[in-house]
Amino acid sequence: MKRILVVYYTQSGQLKEIIDSVLSPLTEVTIDFLPIDTTEPFLFPWTDEAFFGAFPESYLQIPQPLKPFQLAHTDYDLVILGYQVWYLSPSIPFNSFLQSEAGKQLLQGKPVITISGTRNMWVMAHQKVKKLLTDCGAHLVGNIALTDRHHNHISVITIVQWLFSGDKNKRYLGVFPKAGVADKDIQGASVYGTLIAPHLQTGDYTGLQQAIVAHGGVHYKRFLVSAEKKGNRLFGIWAKMIYGSKKRKFLLKCFRIYLYIAIWVLMPIVWLLYWITYPLFFWKVERDKKKFTIEN
Template sequence: MKRVLVLYYTQSGDVLRAAESFVKFLDTPEVELTWECIKPKADYPYPWKLYKFFDVFPECINEEPPEIYPPKFESSKKFDLVIVTYQVWFLAPALPIQGFLKSEYAKVLKDTKVITLVVCRNMWHSASETMKKMIAEVGGIHIDNVVVTHQGPPLATFITTPRLLLTGKKDKFLGTLPPAGVKDEDIHALSRFGRQIANNLAALTDSSNQPLLKGLGAVEVNRRYIIPEIIGRFVYNPWAKIARFFGKPGSLRRRPIIYLFAIQLVLVIPIVLLFSLVFRVLFNPLLNKKMEAYVDVLKSPSAAG
């Protein structure tokens, strides 16, 4: 029997739905599935209050996660595979998932094969690379990465995703914008990955550590988001450090900094998108090789080679 641990943190429910679809074909007598919802000791509201939403930004970027409650699984138990399903907050893995990976409980990943499943709007690149780093730091063996993003064009999700976070509403907006979150079809399609694993259970305990999901379209990289995200991460870092200098989450001293960050973010996003478009048009021939190399990094390990 193979032992599979599914770790997740969810707010809107999309992450849990994605994880359930992913392991649909693993729910068999040959597999022992263990589910673990990561629970921070200081939980985060959903729907979010506007200030609280922006107030988690510094800790996301600075990798200062909250304490979490002890997981229910036995700390000494050895799993053949761990599936980590997570959201992206401010270009970084959601704080509760960071909390797990920075805790003593993350030793369950040591010398164990790990598959990551990210569910987010569209800018997942930085968070994915951060996850790879954190998994490596605790000795996990990252064999696959799967990405599923929210439905609708970028300008639509720029409205529908914040509406979902701040109101909890997923339905169509203004009669024209698509529902928020991930399409049902995209959620259901994740079951193909679980089927692939179920058909290759022996690979979970071999020593090759090769990707199991290669060739199944686990990761699709939209190149138009690469430059805006790189710029965003560059801008985020100093703001996060300044805000943290003025206090911890909820501190009155850092409120002005958080408000200023939120205002500049709303104003800067359209400028960054326009700048990145012009930049790509003008310098694409010069950057093409570096861009393709970065795309290969983002697609790894599932699309390695």
């Protein structure tokens, strides 16, 4: 009987729902779950101070001590990794796991499928996860990336309501949509388990990622990837400036103001410029889409 290990970190529980849906068609397999967390947990819902305070360490991928864990087995046929994205990087608990000796030993030589459920920006974080998996000696064979499909600025409003209230189902002002990945997308994620099943039995994952993409398992928007690339560079400048600074609190307040300006003022301008210049960069954009969605 095949054995799967699921390592995940989730605050709200949404990611666990997605994982459970993906796994639901996989019968006659043994599945072990390993929820991970740091010794000093990040509480949910967030406080304003904690949310922005996590930025430098999140972006710079500074590992934190993990709560100890034990597994009855280490001989897994497949490892599924579920992670959140914080500030265009994998969350601190997930990043800490991938950099830990225990995580490296567990993943070495194993085929891995990653699953994320995000607002809409996951590409830069996934590139960082891929590098960490390479450092672990793991083999990435598939990636499922589900997002909130609503307009970027609408999802900003709804995600903020969710993050600071803890209530995903509350409709902001009674008119905005529910935050997060849509229920139909979560329920529909079972199709990816059906795609995974035959590959799990043979141990050959050739063509799996193409099948996942063909069945809508990678939510990808060209403009948002362009915005992510720019944001990733700017976040790097801010994070290095804030981390270890004696003026950390002041700089975090400045970063918060910058973030609001970037979202509500700069993003629409970038969106307009992107579509004006899109024909000039068409082939590069299409190469990026293939690189980020299909290539593991």
